[in-house]
Amino acid sequence: MAFRLKLVPDETKIDFFRWQFVTFGFSAILMLASVVVLFLNGLNFGIDFRGGTTIRTEAVQPVDVGAYRDAIQPLDLGDVAITQVFDPSFGPERNVAQVRIGAQDGAEAVTPATIEEVRGALQQVDPSIEFASVESVGPKVSGELINTAIYAVLAALVGISIYIWLRFEWQFSIGAIISLLHDVLITMGIFALFQIRFDLTTIAALLTIVGYSINDTVVVFDRLRENLMKYKTKPLRDLMNLSVNETLSRTVMTSGTTLLALIALLVLGGDVIRGFVFAITFGILIGTYSSIYVAKNFVLWLGVKRDWDKSDPKDPKKRKNVSPFEGAEEV
Amino acid sequence: MLQIDRWKRILILGICLLGLLYALPNAFYARVEAHNDAAAQIEASGVETPELLAARDAWPSWLPAGLVNLGLDLRGGAHLLGEVQVDQVYKSRMDALWPELRRALAEDRETVGAIRRVDAPEGELRVEIGNPDQIARAVEIAREFSDPVTTLTGAGQQTLDITGSGATLSIALSDAEKAVTDDRTIQQTLEIVRRRVDEVGTREPTIMRQGTDRVLIQVPGIGSAAELKELIGTTAQLTFNPVVGTTGDADAQAGVGQTVAPSIDQEGVYYILDSTPVVTGEDLVDALPATDQNGLPSVNFRFNPTGARAFGSYTSANVGQPFAIVLDNEVISAPVIRQAITTGSGQISGSMDFDQANQLAILLRAGALPAEMTFLEERTVGPELGQDSIDAGKVAAGVGFVLVVALMIGSYGMFGVFATVALAFNMVLLFAILSAIGATLTLPGIAGIVLTIGMAVDANVLVFERIREELKTARGPARAIEAGYEKAMSAIVDANITTLIVAGILFVLGSGPVKGFAVTLTIGIVTSVFTALYVTRLITVMWFERARPKKIEV
Numbered sequence: 001m002a003f004r005l006k007l008v009p010d011e012t013k014i015d016f017f018r019w020q021f022v023t024f025g026f027s028a029i030l031m032l033a034s035v036v037v038l039f040l041n042g043l044n045f046g047i048d049f050r051g052g053t054t055i056r057t058e059a060v061q062p063v064d065v066g067a068y069r070d071a072i073q074p075l076d077l078g079d080v081a082i083t084q085v086f087d088p089s090f091g092p093e094r095n096v097a098q099v100r101i102g103a104q105d106g107a108e109a110v111t112p113a114t115i116e117e118v119r120g121a122l123q124q125v126d127p128s129i130e131f132a133s134v135e136s137v138g139p140k141v142s143g144e145l146i147n148t149a150i151y152a153v154l155a156a157l158v159g160i161s162i163y164i165w166l167r168f169e170w171q172f173s174i175g176a177i178i179s180l181l182h183d184v185l186i187t188m189g190i191f192a193l194f195q196i197r198f199d200l201t202t203i204a205a206l207l208t209i210v211g212y213s214i215n216d217t218v219v220v221f222d223r224l225r226e227n228l229m230k231y232k233t234k235p236l237r238d239l240m241n242l243s244v245n246e247t248l249s250r251t252v253m254t255s256g257t258t259l260l261a262l263i264a265l266l267v268l269g270g271d272v273i274r275g276f277v278f279a280i281t282f283g284i285l286i287g288t289y290s291s292i293y294v295a296k297n298f299v300l301w302l303g304v305k306r307d308w309d310k311s312d313p314k315d316p317k318k319r320k321n322v323s324p325f326e327g328a329e330e331v
Numbered sequence: 332m333l334q335i336d337r338w339k340r341i342l343i344l345g346i347c348l349l350g351l352l353y354a355l356p357n358a359f360y361a362r363v364e365a366h367n368d369a370a371a372q373i374e375a376s377g378v379e380t381p382e383l384l385a386a387r388d389a390w391p392s393w394l395p396a397g398l399v400n401l402g403l404d405l406r407g408g409a410h411l412l413g414e415v416q417v418d419q420v421y422k423s424r425m426d427a428l429w430p431e432l433r434r435a436l437a438e439d440r441e442t443v444g445a446i447r448r449v450d451a452p453e454g455e456l457r458v459e460i461g462n463p464d465q466i467a468r469a470v471e472i473a474r475e476f477s478d479p480v481t482t483l484t485g486a487g488q489q490t491l492d493i494t495g496s497g498a499t500l501s502i503a504l505s506d507a508e509k510a511v512t513d514d515r516t517i518q519q520t521l522e523i524v525r526r527r528v529d530e531v532g533t534r535e536p537t538i539m540r541q542g543t544d545r546v547l548i549q550v551p552g553i554g555s556a557a558e559l560k561e562l563i564g565t566t567a568q569l570t571f572n573p574v575v576g577t578t579g580d581a582d583a584q585a586g587v588g589q590t591v592a593p594s595i596d597q598e599g600v601y602y603i604l605d606s607t608p609v610v611t612g613e614d615l616v617d618a619l620p621a622t623d624q625n626g627l628p629s630v631n632f633r634f635n636p637t638g639a640r641a642f643g644s645y646t647s648a649n650v651g652q653p654f655a656i657v658l659d660n661e662v663i664s665a666p667v668i669r670q671a672i673t674t675g676s677g678q679i680s681g682s683m684d685f686d687q688a689n690q691l692a693i694l695l696r697a698g699a700l701p702a703e704m705t706f707l708e709e710r711t712v713g714p715e716l717g718q719d720s721i722d723a724g725k726v727a728a729g730v731g732f733v734l735v736v737a738l739m740i741g742s743y744g745m746f747g748v749f750a751t752v753a754l755a756f757n758m759v760l761l762f763a764i765l766s767a768i769g770a771t772l773t774l775p776g777i778a779g780i781v782l783t784i785g786m787a788v789d790a791n792v793l794v795f796e797r798i799r800e801e802l803k804t805a806r807g808p809a810r811a812i813e814a815g816y817e818k819a820m821s822a823i824v825d826a827n828i829t830t831l832i833v834a835g836i837l838f839v840l841g842s843g844p845v846k847g848f849a850v851t852l853t854i855g856i857v858t859s860v861f862t863a864l865y866v867t868r869l870i871t872v873m874w875f876e877r878a879r880p881k882k883i884e885v
Contacts, residue, residue, distance in 0.1 A: 004884075005741035010799075056716070089723065112557030134556065135710040141412065152840040159832040167825055201775055204837060204845045208782065208852070211833035215786075215826040219793065222822040250796040254789040257738055261731035261785030265778060268730055270723035272404075272716070273774055280782065 007256060008249040016244050016292060017237055017300075023293045027182060034189025041192045046199030049146050051103035051139035055118065056085075056096065060128040063097045071121040077114070078102045087271040096132070096271070103139050149203040153184065156210050164214075168221055175298035176217050179290040183213045187283045201276040209283030212258070216251060216291035223247050224296070236303055240296050248292075255288045335872050343865045347756050353395050353763035363398055366390035397766040400535075401551075402773035402847050405721050407714030408551035409559045413704040415520050415544050417513045420702050421454035421504050424512070426606055428476060428502070429456060429588065435472050436460070443469045448587045449499070456502040463498035470495040473502055480507040513544060519701045520546055524563050526697040531562060546704070556709040566659045566703050567694035569612030571642065572604040574653040574665055595661040596682040602655055602662045609645045609654065611699075614638025618695035620688040621678070628688035629680035632695060639675025647671030658691075724777035731781050732758075739788055743795050746885050749870045750791040753862040757787050760858040761851070770854075773847030783855030789826070790863030793819040799885045808883040809875065816868060823864070827856050 047054050057063075063084045072080050079102030090096060099122075104114070115134055122129045137145075157177055165173040184206050191198050223243040231239060262281045269277055335343075356363040369386035373379055390396060403410050429448060436446045436458070444461020451457035460469050470493055477491035488507035493500070504512060517540055528536045528550060537549040553559050575589055578601045585591050585603050594600040616635045623629040634642055645654075646668045655665040656679055663681045683691065736754070740747035761780065765772060798815030802808070834856065837849035 004744060005738070007742070089719075112555075112560060115555075115557060131711075131713070132716040133710070133712040136556075136708065138707040140414075141707040148840050152836055155836045155840070156833050159836060160829050163829055163832060200841075200845055201848075204775060204841065204848050207833050207837050208848075211830040211852075212786070214829040214833075215789070218826045218829055219822045222825055226818075226821075246800065247796075249799075250789075250792050253738075253742060253792045253796070254786070257735045257788050257792075258782070258785030260734040260738060261781050264731035264734060265724075265727040265781045268723060268727040269778065269781070270720055272720055273778055276775060277778055280778075 006249075007252045010249075012245045012248055014241070014245060014248070016241055017297070020293075020297060024297065027290070027294055030186050030189070031182060034185045034192070037189050037192045041195065043188065043192050043198040044195040046197045046202075047100065047135060047137045047142065048199040049142050049149070051137050051142040052079075053101045053115075053134065053136040055099040055101075055115070055134050056132040057099060057122060058130050058132045059095045059097075059126045060093055061095065061126050063095045064125070065097065067125045068097065068099065068122060071125045072099070072101075072118060075114075075117050075121060077104070077118075085271050087274075088267075089270065103142075145200060149200065152203060153206060153210075156207050157181075160210070160214050164218070164221070168225060171299045171302040172221050174302060175295040176214060176221075178298050179217055179295035180210050180213055182290050182294050183209055183283055183287045186286050187279060190282060191279070196275050196278065199275075201273070202279055205276050205279035205283065208280050209287055212280075212284055213287030213291060216254075216288055217295045219250065220244055220247055220291055220296060221299075224299075236300060240300060244292055244296065251288060251292065255284060258284055335869060340869060343869050346861075347759070347866065350756065350760040350763040353397065353767050354759045355394065356390070356396055356398055357762050357766060359390065360398060363390050363396050367396055367398070370396075395766070397769065399762060399765045400769060400771040401717070401721075402771045402776070402844060403549055403551060403710070403717075404712050404774045404844055405717040405772065405777075406551045407712050407717040408549065409553045409556040410708075410710040411548045411556055411559055411563070411706055412541070412708035413546045413548065413563075413706050415517055415546060415700075416703045416705065417516050417544050418454055418702075420512055420516050421509065424504060425454060425456040425502070426588075430607055432456070432458065432473060432476060432502075435475065436469065439468065439472060443472075450587065451501070454503060458500045458502075459498050460500060461498075466495035466498065466500065469500045473500060480505070480511060516701045517544060517546065520704070523698045523700055524548060527563050527693065528559075530693050530697060545707070552714070554711075556711045560706060560709065562690075563700075564704060564706065565694055566700045567612065567691075567697075568659050568699040569615070569695060570608035570657045571610045572606070572608050572655050572657055573645075573649070574655050575603040575605060577602050577665075590660075592655070592657055592660050592662050594665075595658070595663050602665060604655055604657065604662075608657075610634065610638045610642045612695060613699070614641070615695055618692045620685065620692045623678060623680040627680060628683050628685045629678050630688050630692045630695065631678050632676065634675040634677075636675070639673070642675065642677075643671060643673035647673070720774050720777070724774070724781070728777070728781050728784065731784050735784055735788060739791075743885055745874075746791075746795050746798075746867075746871070749867045749874070750788055750795070750863075752870060753791065753867040754784065754787055756866050757855075757858050757862040758784070760862065761854055764854050764858065765851070770850045771847055772851070773844040775844045775848035776851040779848045779851035779855060783851065783859060787855065787859035787863070790819075790823045790860055791867055793822055793826075794863065794867070795885050802883070802885065808880060811883070812871060812875070816864070820864075823860065827860055830856055 057068075065082050065084060068082050069080065072082075081100040083098050083100075085096040085098055087096070099118070101114075101118070104111075115131075119129075119131060157180060160180070161173045161177045164176050187206060187209060188198075190196070191202065196202075220243055223246055224240060227234075227239045227243050227246075231242075234242075259281065262277060262284065266274065266277045266281055365386040366389055369383045370392075373383055373387065433446065433448075436443055440446075442462065443465045446458055446460050449457045449459050458469070460466065473491070473493045474489075477489040477493060480488045480490055488505055490505060490508040492503050492505045495501070521538055521540060524546060525536075525538050528538065528548070535551060537547065539547050541547045548559065548563065550559055575586075578591070579599055581591065581593065581601055583591050583601060583603065588606050590604050590606045591601050592604055594602065614634050614637055616633050618630055618632045621629050621631040650668050650670060653665045653667045656663045663679055679691070732754070736747075736751045739750050739754075743750065758780075761783065764770075794815050797819040798811050801811040801814045801818075831853065834849050834853040838846060838853065841849055
C-alpha cells in the first residue's frame with residue numbers, strides 16, 4: 001500500500017450538530033462583536049473611499065516618522081497620516097513609508113504643486129527620498145466608489161441567492177446568504193479591529209471570499225441534494241451530517257491547497273498587496289468554517305418545517321423540488 | 332466504459348498545444364516586446380536600421396507575438412480620470428448664436444422693436460425686445476435657427492428650446508441636443524487628448540471614455556501624472572477678440588456680451604473683451620515654435636482660408652484698434668492693429684521660454700479641447716515599484732505552485748501527478764488567453780493567478796475524492812473512475828458558476844486593478860474546469876489504457 005498523506009481519515013462520523021449551540025453561539029458572538037467594533041472603531045478607509053492622496057516614499061536612510069510629520073506639518077495640508085511600511089525583502093537600504101494626505105478643500109485631485117511642496121519638505125529631512133507612487137482620488141470619485149462597492153457586494157449576494165434558489169431550494173439560498181453575510185461581516189470586523197486599510201481592493205477581496213465560501217457551501221449542498229434522493233426516510237439532520245462528513249476530506253484538501261498558495265503570496269508577494277491577500281486568507285478560513293457550521297444549520301431550521309410536515313417520501317412533487325436535474329443525477 | 336473519442340482527444344491535445352504556442356511569448360517578454368516595438372516602428376516609419384532589424388528578427392515572425400499587457404501598477408506610469416465640463420459647450424453655442432440671432436431680429440426691427448441681450452443663467456440666451464406684443468414674431472424668427480435633432484432617441488425634438496414670455500425671449504439647447512452635444516464634446520476631447528499624447532510619443536496609451544462625461548487616460552512609462560496633466564489639462568482654447576478697454580480691477584463690471592480677462596504676464600492688468608471672438612484656434616492649420624524680431628521665443632501660426640478671410644476683414648476695418656490674443660481666458664498679448672492682415676499668418680509672442688513656446692505650438696497643432704477638464708483621480712506608479720511587484724509575484728506564484736503540487740502528490744499519488752500536469756496546463760492556458768485577448772495584468776491580477784493555483788485543483792480534488800468513495804463500492808477501477816467524474820460534475824458546475832457570478836460582478840463594477848483581478852479570476856475558473864475535467868481525464872484514461880491496472884489507489 002502506497003503512502004498517502006491523509007489530512008482527513010477515510011471515514012469520519014463527526015456529529016456537526018452536537019456542539020451546534022457552541023459553534024452557533026461562537027458565530028453569533030463574533031458577528032455581534034464585529035458590529036460593535038465596526039461601530040466603535042469604524043473602518044480605516046483608504047483614499048479610494050474617503051478621497052485624498054497617498055504617497056509611497058522610498059529612502060536610503062531609515063524612516064523617521066516624527067521628522068517626516070514635522071516636515072509636512074508647516075504645509076498646512078490638514079489631516080496627514082504617516083506610517084512606515086515593512087517587508088522582509090526590503091533590506092537596510094530601502095526604507096519605505098506611506099504618507100496619506102486628506103482631501104483638500106475645493107480641489108478634486110491633488111495639485112502637482114502640492115506634491116512638489118511635500119517632496120521638497122521631505123527631501124529637507126532626507127535628500128534620498130523618492131516618491132515610488134502617488135495616488136490621488138477626489139471626493140467625487142470616492143463617493144461613487146463607495147456606492148459601487150456596496151452595489152457590488154449586494155449584487156453578488158443577490159446573484160448567488162437567485163442561482164442557489166433556482167438550482168436548489170429557497171431554504172438553501174437563505175442558508176447560503178446568511179453564511180456569506182457571516183463571512184463578510186466578520187472579515188470587516190477584523191479590518192475594523194486592527195485598523196487595516198480598507199479600500200477598493202479589499203472589496204475585491206470580500207467578493208472573492210464570497211465566491212470561495214459559496215463554492216464550499218455549494219459542494220456540501222450538492223451532496224446533501226444527492227443524499228436526499230438516495231435516503232428518502234433518513235432524518236434531515238443525519239443526512240446533513242453524512243453529507244458534510246463525506247465531503248469533509250475535499251473541503252479540507254481544497255482549503256489546504258488554497259491556503260498554501262495564499263500563504264506563499266502573503267509572505268513573498270510584497271507589501272503592496274499584503275492587505276488584500278490577508279483579507280482573502282482570513283476569509284477562506286472563516287468561509288470554510290461557515291460552510292460546515294453555519295449554512296446548513298439554517299437549512300435544517302428552515303427545512304424542518306417543510307420536509308417534516310409532508311414527509312411522504314414517495315411524493316413525486318417533493319422529489320421534483322429536490323432536484324430540477326433529476327435525470328442527470330440518477331444513480 | 333472508460334474511454335474518450337479520438338476526435339475529442341485530438342481536440343483536447345490541440346487546445347493544449349495552441350495554449351503553449353500562445354503563452355510562449357510571455358516567457359521571453361523583453362525580447363518579444365522589442366520585436367513588437369521594432370516591427371511597429373518599421374511599419375510606421377518605413378526606415379529599417381540594423382538595430383531595428385536585429386530586434387525584429389530576434390523573435391521569429393511566424394510565432395505568435397501577443398503578450399500579456401502589464402497594468403500601470405506593474406509597468407509604472409500615470410493614470411488620470413478627467414471630467415469634461417460639457418456645460419461650457421452650451422455656453423459657447425449660445426454665444427455663437429447671438430450675433431446671428433441679432434442680425435435676424437434686426438432685420439425685423441419694425442415689428443419686434445429694439446433688441447438687447449440681457450443677463451441669463453449659464454447656457455441660456457435671453458433677449459429683450461422693444462415690442463412685447465410682438466414676442467410671437469420673435470419666437471418665430473428664433474425658431475429659424477432650430478433644427479430637428481437627428482438621433483434615434485431624440486427623434487421629433489428640436490435642437491433649441493425657445494420660449495417667449497413678456498418681452499423676453501429665452502433660448503437654450505434642448506435636452507436631446509444637449510445629449511448630442513455632450514457626445515460630440517467627449518469624442519472631440521478623446522481625439523484631441525490622443526493627438527497630444529501621441530505628439531510626445533509614449534507607447535500604447537489608453538485613452539477611453541468612461542460613463543457619460545469622463546475620460547480615462549493611462550500612459551505607461553511617463554514620469555508622473557503631473558507631467559501628463561500639464562500636457563492634456565490645458566484647454567488651449569485660442570481666440571482673437573476685439574478689445575473694449577483695459578482695467579485694473581478684476582471684478583470690473585463688463586457689459587452684456589463682454590468678459591474680463593487677466594493679462595498673462597502683467598500683474599493687475601485686465602482687459603475687457605467682446606466675448607464673441609473674431610477667429611478661434613479651430614481655424615488654425617499650423618503652429619510652430621519660432622523666434623520673434625527681438626530673438627525671443629514665439630509661436631508662428633497660419634489660418635485656414637475661412638480664418639484668414641475673417642481675420643483680414645476684421646483687421647482692415649479696425650486699423651488702429653487693439654485686439655487680444657487670448658489663450659484659455661488669459662490675454663497673451665493685445666497688439667494694436669497697424670495694418671490689415673490678409674496673409675492669414677501671424678505670430679504670438681509674450682513672456683515664454685522656448686519649452687513653453689514648443690508646448691504651446693504642440694497644443695495649438697493638436698487643437699483645443701472643446702471644454703475644460705477637471706481631474707477626479709490620478710495615480711502615478713514608478714517603474715521600479717512595478718518591477719518589484721512583478722518579481723515578488725513570480726516568486727510567490729512559484730512557491731505556491733510547488734507547495735500545492737507537493738500536497739496534491741502527497742495526497743493522491745499518481746493522480747496527484749496527473750493533477751499537477753493539468754495545473755501546469757491551466758497556467759499555460761490562462762496566459763495564452765490573457766495574451767490572445769490582450770487583457771491587462773495588474774497586481775491584484777497576479778494575486779488572482781496565485782489564488783487560481785490554489786483553487787484550480789478543487790475540481791480535481793472533487794473528482795479524486797469521489798473516485799475514492801466509488802472504489803469502496805464500485806465494480807472495478809474503470810467503473811469507479813467513470814462514476815467519479817460523472818458524479819462530481821454537478822458539484823463542480825454549481826460551485827464554479829457561483830464563483831463566475833462573483834467574478835462577473837467584479838468585472839462590471841470594478842475599475843483598473845480590480846478589473847484585472849476579475850479577468851484573471853474568470854479566465855482561471857474557465858481554464859481550471861477545462862483542465863480538471865478534460866486534461867486530467869485524458870491523462871487518466873491514457874494511463875489506464877496502457878497500464879490496465881486491476882486495482883487502483885487514489
